Amino acid sequence: MLTPDALRPAKTAPETPKDQTGAKAIVVGAGLGGLAAAMRLGAKGYSVTVIDRLDLPGGRGSSISQGGHRFDLGPTIVTVPHLLRELWAFCGRDFDADVDLRPVDPFYKITWPDGSTYTARQGTEAMRAEVSRLSPGDLAGYDKFLQDSEARYWFGFENLGRRPMHQLWELIKVLPRFALFRADRSTYAHASSRLKDERLRFALSFHPLFIGGDPFHVTSMYNLVSHLEKEFGVHYAMGGVQAIAKAMAKVIEDQGGTLMLGTEVDEVVVANGRAAGVRLLEGEVLPADVVVSNADAGHTYDRLLRNQPRKRWTTNKLKRTRWSMSLFVWYFGTKGTAGMWPDAGHHTIVCGPRYKGLLNDIFMTGKLADDMSLYVHRPSVIDPSVAPAGDDTFYALSPVPHLGHDNGVDWQVEAEKYRLKVQKMLEERMMPGLGDRISESLVFTPEDFRDRYLSPLGSGFSIEPRILQSAWFRPHNVSEELPGLYLVGAGTHPGAGLPSVVTSAEVLGKLVPDAPGGGRRSAAPMERKLAAE
Template structure:
């Protein structure tokens, strides 16, 4: 090891914990500072009585990314968490029709052919082309874009013909599928990026492909167990993780980050600062006014943001007839999406996501009961919606949909079963979780906010300051957040080398234990 670096990491979300693992495993002095009293940020546990819920993300996709993070720190993921594959992936409901993809691509193709005649073979063509696209896109997700010249790299030039960036997700899917409902089934993942499939760059059709190719996993205890596992691995390597230690500001001297000041007034010096706080919040709250020219409050107001989410966490005194994941699509899904992303209003008929993990995982609720998670995508707080005024009406709509889905008479039948409940609105995301404008999925992934045009992993305006998380390259979602930490940790270490060795820390993303054909290794 060269210089022993003293690193202060702001935030114990997955990006900050991954950076802590990587840096501590290299022998550096790592201090993680978390404002909340719980680990994981949006990937944390919410405990209500005897029930346990995931606060945000509810499934693990691209398992090999997380496995390789642990391998890079001489650890094995499966020694920390027990994982169960979710099959089928989810149940998608369009009116009275239900589609539950799962098993092998061939099995899903047969199901598609039965439900959407003429589209089974089209699905297999989609999978084949997306497999090649991912192999080309993967190197771009593994490398930093520190200069505009990155667009002329060999990796970019190889990927460019298959990026589909000039298309939208919906337009790309229209080339494959003839049934509009099937296009929705492979485009709702655009919401993971907080975007409309009619606006989201066509590159991101790889999201649904990755779900079908690699599967979805549930860690016993919930996805929050991933955060706990990462924290434990980081501590084993010597990282100090301080809970309830919020950072008031980043100390910058002569253009260089040299420490942090805590809410308590305590100051900690550091060679480098890694920011895992929500990007919009960090840019507008953690620097002295005038430090950042590119991300002033006025300029942040012009950035495109993701949508938000309205959450209900329900401890239910019954086992309900629901699968692990279920999405109820609005009859006019396009109008519902436009309401959220363009008109910035609440839809009369919204879509709804229902998570029922206690059916698979008995640790989340007492026997015979259910830990139910309901999520409604809604506009972020730029909408001006008064959530105090609208919250009960939205709750009613969600519970009415739940009652109908479970064959219960009405909302009062649902309410009679509720033992524990917590509601989380966009205001709560902003005020309690410090998410800028309540935009749950961070900055939008429009073409003008991707790769070099996204906030960079090495902060361009403050030296020795790095970003990890959904607000930097490669973007939102647990796998890409982990990759952002790998990129940033490598850049940080490289800055102390006379001849930095640009090497990819992440190998091929494997399916079934073998590196994907065509993927770099």
């Protein structure tokens, strides 16, 4: 197993592969977008150094181990596995040889206060039966919604999402399609146009919350997620998303790249009007021909380029930007509970009494509401590595306001009070006796997102994906402020979420030329294998 120590830079530089050139690339941040970018740059012939202030690769996809439990801190599922397989193939590698990815069925269960439930599965007929069970009159509308979702997937994800959007013309020429798809509608408004049952409207519109968006304000293009789930399924990586991050790090090292963990970048260095490397917090300067930032776009421009003139992403512009909500996450372990609480499956969404009102509190007024809705993750039902034998590992996630509201929450005072509310809701809804079984506990508040991930306002997913903060309107993958600087990750195009941050590196690969005299290495055989399959 790859350990944190094994990932630290060696005292002597690794041997450079024969087909690498002297061209150097630095990637700031070892989140999944940064790791994917490093893999692609390594395959294009660059000598790559990835720098991250954490002690493990993965960023929000990293983990913390405590008392025999491994708490996966961020993303828990893989929804478009072919993106990862294509990334590995680009590097001449086989993803499935490096990562044990398993389909999950059912995907998740949604429970409401009245006891009704909705179980999401991959099969169309299984889902039609589920819709008919809840609201027979909505079946025809559901079929239309699936057609809408597929059309939005091909246009919004496979078309727009997988190509650069830094030129205004790229936006202008697709505006008619946006109008055709009623992109001005929200995900909730579009679901409501097809379905009458409020539970189904929730089930088919809540997905933007997983990328930091308010379903009542985010464009209906994100209704594409329903097709994405149905077409490709929901998967879990054994060892968690951390295992994917470690496998990515191993590919980078095999390419001759270096990971510098526990190291923070203070500033992008500029020479002759171009990004020329980075300065570390300790003062050391590392030169590079290409600099890629996987740090939050806000941090990139407001901190890493603080000494450079900025025309678009100024401090005032960033202050006016709408940021995603933040998260309160309670990670906890339980003793002797294997087989208990059958209603707590691998993925469960426990709805509170309000939908629109709660989101208005979170996104608009910044109020920490008394009620909540929770996403509960129980990986120990499939992955024995996350907990001691006979025990369980959980996390319960509640969307909460970010730190930028005028009536900001004092989390030093409220954190434990809020955790107890989460515990009470879990005990009442699906895990009776939870309090007597807790063996380990760890809490992340918005302040932890701010301090651990350098996320502006402690936002969970960077810039909120509203229609005027998406595509060309988002910080570009090729920096508007500094030649030679590129951006990947949640804050740039195409946005947040594991598929999108991996895709941001694919877009990067189309913008950065092959290293001079280098070029791609041994990618073709694996790509031919994937094409044949």
